[in-house]
Amino acid sequence: MENDDxxxxxxxxxxxxxxxxxxxxxGGADIVTIKARGRAIxxxxxxxxxxxxxxxxxxxxKNIIISTEKVTSERGESNVSAIExxxxxxxx
Amino acid sequence: MENDDxxxxxxxxxxxxxxxxxxxxxGGADIVTIKARGRAIxxxxxxxxxxxxxxxxxxxxKNIIISTEKVTSERGESNVSAIExxxxxxxx
Numbered sequence: 001m002e003n004d005d006x007x008x009x010x011x012x013x014x015x016x017x018x019x020x021x022x023x024x025x026x027g028g029a030d031i032v033t034i035k036a037r038g039r040a041i042x043x044x045x046x047x048x049x050x051x052x053x054x055x056x057x058x059x060x061x062k063n064i065i066i067s068t069e070k071v072t073s074e075r076g077e078s079n080v081s082a083i084e085x086x087x088x089x090x091x092x
Numbered sequence: 093m094e095n096d097d098x099x100x101x102x103x104x105x106x107x108x109x110x111x112x113x114x115x116x117x118x119g120g121a122d123i124v125t126i127k128a129r130g131r132a133i134x135x136x137x138x139x140x141x142x143x144x145x146x147x148x149x150x151x152x153x154k155n156i157i158i159s160t161e162k163v164t165s166e167r168g169e170s171n172v173s174a175i176e177x178x179x180x181x182x183x184x
Contacts (some may be wrong), residue, residue, distance in 0.1 A: 014154055029174060033130040038134060039131075039134050040134070041133055041137050042130060042131045042132070042133040042134045042173070045133050045158050045173040045175055046173045047153045048158060049158060049159070049171075049173045053160060061158060064156035064158065065159075066137050066140060066153060066156065067141070068141045068145060079141075081134065081137040081138045081141045085158070089102070
């Protein structure tokens with residue numbers, strides 16, 4: 001999978017990321033992966049839902065993967081949850 | 093699916109919900125569904141990850157479903173994202 005087809009969700013407004021998903025899909029990506037960690041996970045779900053319900057109604061959720069990643073910060077190593085939501089074209 | 097096998101994640105600490113999942117599983121539930129809406133979605137992923145990595149290592153994620161629900165509040169109707177994480181026993 002090329003990196004262009006991944007949207008990393010952070011702390012910006014939901015619509016910023018929805019626009020990124022729409023742009024990648026309209027640019028020819030068959031699959032768009034939405035990734036997020038920690039508290040941004042809720043926003044990633046919002047992005048997927050808004051994108052497919054309002055803008056890309058021919059897309060569907062192909063798969064959702066959750067995992068745990070290790071993050072090293074000033075306070076030492078800690079675990080953070082992560083999500084990947086894979087959107088793709090509905091079968092015709 | 094019986095209602096006992098569903099854990100609704102809200103604003104309490106993650107471990108409260110992990111304990112609920114463990115209790116239901118040890119009480120005989122083959123499938124435990126973790127549900128959350130809005131900002132609690134991130135916590136629901138934490139609950140699933142902590143439960144299966146630390147306590148119930150013979151469980152795995154069977155399916156994850158995201159959806160949009162309509163919520164009516166004082167400020168009118170609004171949409172909120174929701175998640176269902178379905179945990180079940182790994183095939184032996």
